[in-house]
Amino acid sequence: MATPDTVILLPKRTRPCTHDGARVSCENCSVRLNSVCAALDDNEIAALERIAQPVCFAAKETLFLEGEDAEAAYTVTRGAILLYRIFDDGRRQVVGFQLPGDFIAIDADKHHGYSADAITPVTLCRFPRKEFTALLAKKPNLLQRLYDTAEKELSEARDHLMALGQRSAREKLAWFLVHLRRRSARLDAASDTVALPMSRQEIADYLGLTIETVSRTLTALARDKVIAIVPNGVKVTDVKKIERLAAA
């Protein structure tokens, strides 16, 4: 459903990058300041660096499925990842898009609470569970930092709930774009052009809409000169207006 059928059957194992064997260098890490690693001292960083492995996935590859044993935690360093859950009947709810700097945690029950697909080619910093858990026990600071991250995610989940429960299609799209714009601004320089690596279907499943409604609504926003649709993204032409729509 979400992925071509052949993909499901292949054993999906984590794979090292082509520039393999290389150790992770936190010092040069591009997401250092946006990730869970910010606010760790040199000692802690060094300890993390020792257990970290760089890994890559091609676009559309599945990193893991909901319910699987969580073998590792990750920090995304490049690309975009889709987090989702599916019903038996195929309905899918996208619960998040992970961008560079975002963390993928290990649940208390040691099983993934959602599935994850690479949207674009991605690279991640992989922390094997055993080592990571051991480190966590020794470094309360890291645990604290992880806890803060979880709280932040909870807050974002509640924003998402607001959007799904209370907003109209137009407001949902406006909120989505504003939200994404802010997140990418933290990474690159702020820009009026928001990249949309995900498909219309993925946006629809994120917002609880159909693909047709997403398409129609984006077209309508473009007609009203709030945005302009560009290849692989949109350009926000009326920031005031879209933010008013998004905030409601």
Next chain:
Amino acid sequence: MATPDTVILLPKRTRPCTHDGARVSCENCSVRLNSVCAALDDNEIAALERIAQPVCFAAKETLFLEGEDAEAAYTVTRGAILLYRIFDDGRRQVVGFQLPGDFIAIDADKHHGYSADAITPVTLCRFPRKEFTALLAKKPNLLQRLYDTAEKELSEARDHLMALGQRSAREKLAWFLVHLRRRSARLDAASDTVALPMSRQEIADYLGLTIETVSRTLTALARDKVIAIVPNGVKVTDVKKIERLAAA
């Protein structure tokens, strides 16, 4: 909107219970095994007990508002609490119902991420922030436990997202009742009767529906002999069917 206008103006301070001055006794605590306190050793419990204060609120009282300084964390020991966020224009999204055993945490940024009203008369176990944070720094076990709780809440938030994004009104209500039934089963003995301390409006704002749709849908479920509507709750008469509806 959510509360009578006079309530907004009153300074809402935490108030001790009528049976005041009493220290908290964790040993006799009714929610001991369902709360964040489970899985703590005697030492840790004793330390928590030392900083805990019993507090009470009457029905409809506001515990705190979104954005306020978080002065304390809480464990609910009796009653039901409504967690919600509101838009400027009055729309409200209920993000959760806290029942005995549930924890109300302090965010990383030290401000409440949502507002909280007592639905029924409630009693809580209050942990002042300063002392609680200090204790957290000394007891990594407690922090770990809190982190697990946060992860569990995240998972529940994602269930909630599934419901809001993908389910029909009928499925939403079925899911809500099944969910609530499970939670109350953890507290009392399992029972076919699910107590609904919250109003129809609160259910509606939780599920992203209107009060009329909630009412109509419950009536329809009763007509179809899936449930029976009883004072302050519903009786589940066809467990199989409601669970099939809820899971979808």
Next chain:
DNA sequence: CGTGGCTTTGAGGGAGGTCAAGCGCCGTGG
């Protein structure tokens, strides 16, 4: 016994879903 809050019920309308067709882009192969 009246008043007000909460809930139910009814009638009608509209936002968004469903079904279906058409478009544009790109990779493939003749």
Next chain:
DNA sequence: CCACGGCGCTTGACCTCCCTCAAAGCCACG
């Protein structure tokens, strides 16, 4: 080089589920 096919996106027509507006029922409380 262009025809073809596939995929993702857009657009249109229609319909349904849920929202809106309105009124009446129910129950607790003064």
